[in-house]
Amino acid sequence: MKIGQATIKDIARELNVSSSTVSRALKDYPGISDETKRKVKEVAEKLNYRPNAIALSLRKSRSFTIGVIIPEVVHFFFSTVISGIEEVAYSRGYNVILTQTNEKLTREKSSIETMLSNQIDGFLVSYSKETTDFEHFSKLLDQGYPIVFFDRVPDIPKAINVMVDDYQGAYDAVTHLIQQGYQRIAHLAGPRNLTISQERERGYRDALTNHGISIDPKMIVECPIGTDDESQKITRELYEKSSVKPDAFFANNDMAAVGAMLACKALGMKVPEEVGIVGFSNWQFCSMIDPSLSSVAQPGFNMGAKATEILLDIIEKKVDPEKINLPVTLDTELLIRKSSVRSHS
Amino acid sequence: MKIGQATIKDIARELNVSSSTVSRALKDYPGISDETKRKVKEVAEKLNYRPNAIALSLRKSRSFTIGVIIPEVVHFFFSTVISGIEEVAYSRGYNVILTQTNEKLTREKSSIETMLSNQIDGFLVSYSKETTDFEHFSKLLDQGYPIVFFDRVPDIPKAINVMVDDYQGAYDAVTHLIQQGYQRIAHLAGPRNLTISQERERGYRDALTNHGISIDPKMIVECPIGTDDESQKITRELYEKSSVKPDAFFANNDMAAVGAMLACKALGMKVPEEVGIVGFSNWQFCSMIDPSLSSVAQPGFNMGAKATEILLDIIEKKVDPEKINLPVTLDTELLIRKSSVRSHS
């Protein structure tokens, strides 16, 4: 009827035994008669007994809950990561508490506080765009809290970082464009304070350099927001106000790539014949647009899964945090579609 | 140093007072000297005291945590809903525990069990495609657990349902197609056991009927999975194997709409000149594809926010569940883009 859930005591009373006996019987402790076990389990079933995880947490100082701090839930890549996290956590019997920071540092901090209050066993975090100081994380690490960072990872001592090989992904993408005969490849860069943006830019630069193409700073434009509108505007300006005339774009993300594509089309240029485009992330829509968008696929699900596995291994002391090969890097995969392939050079 | 968090007892010991005094001082109870309060707070600060939410939960039988059960995280609409949920929960001081069912009934049930074990204060659920029997929910409702269903809602007593006006959204979409001069409008329907699919189909039917167009059962095809591949195949078959030749599609979701669009293009038909297409959900990619896809926008964020507000109001007894006007329906908005607009009939 009402909410009063049955407890161990209720079972004990019903059977005229002590609650410790019930506790032990329920967990198949050695040294409890089969007869008692049977009866206890029977009554437990009858009363619809369900262990109180809160009481357990208090007792064990373990909540079997991990906290996930993420910039935005409504983001294809992050939602994919969450899915991987949830999957592994579920299979290993852990709960997932989720908060999004909306890219706000204050919210990042307050979420950490709340989660600490709730005695979570560990953190999985991808920090906000506002976060430039990592003191609040360092402190936790120093205190011995298990944290695994993913995707957006800080460069601080003891941090365990799981990331994709952004550098290689970018390098591959730009090399591909070069091989397709594109000569003046622009880069729509991401927010400069994020390591991932820096790595992708580095991959872009090295690919050009290693293929004997000199780097033109005007060809590198930052798209701090990352929407298609923004990059559409930036792309238009690149052609109209500047002397550079890119014949290809390597974008820091797919939205920016789509913006560039739309802008180029609007300016009367043909993709991929006149302009080649490659994005980053491989969002769902890549295969649905026309021409379909080549993109560097990030293994979001795997990243979430891997980060969670490491975190849980640390929590359960199956592994020594000091002994993990860092950083953990996952391979990207360049998916070549129509937007970057010229039938003939 | 190590994990041992400071507790009320630590503060009490440090000041040679009792823990009850500390507890009261921290909460600004009347009847504690300002002097004591000051000192307690000072030490609390110094020791970096943080209340143990788990102990509080045990004491109060309230966890300030709500459980969200959702089919898939990696889904634009659902991720939007989660965002709304998280936003409201955060602002009202609640945690969000998240699980995805991957459309599996067994997982739905086991997630409920886990959450009950964790003494969550209430549920927000959108059930799985496999769920046809709602006994597990009815039982909870009968026991007085607060549950608010959203999007995929069951037709059972006491259920509090938050949904979009799928009927009206579909009706508007089909009416729009008719007004654009399309005559043979097909419907790519969703899984039949979901109310939302039924409602959308009903809207489709009524729109046709009310505009004097008779309904051809062959024009209604179920797309149980909902991927673009599936609907691409189905669309092709519609033209090749069947005698019906639709000149428009109203799809149960955007992925299916894209599939239809791709299939039509592949068959050499022009969109929107020869075939009009309208989707449902207004995923991000709608504005990015060519031609841009008209779609019925669902207020996902608002749905999550609204559902959470209702749930928390019930939990905090600010509102009597019996007195809520049901169902709670949110308006859709038809976003007309290029895929359904003929310059001239």
Added chain:
DNA sequence: TTGTATGCGTTATCAG
């Protein structure tokens, strides 16, 4: 094989 006592961190109740 089972029972008793204690404690996890907090607060409500009752005394003083």
Added chain:
DNA sequence: CTGATAACGCATACAA
């Protein structure tokens, strides 16, 4: 104004 005690549900060291 403050302290002692019990209780939330459970697990375990120690006794029997």
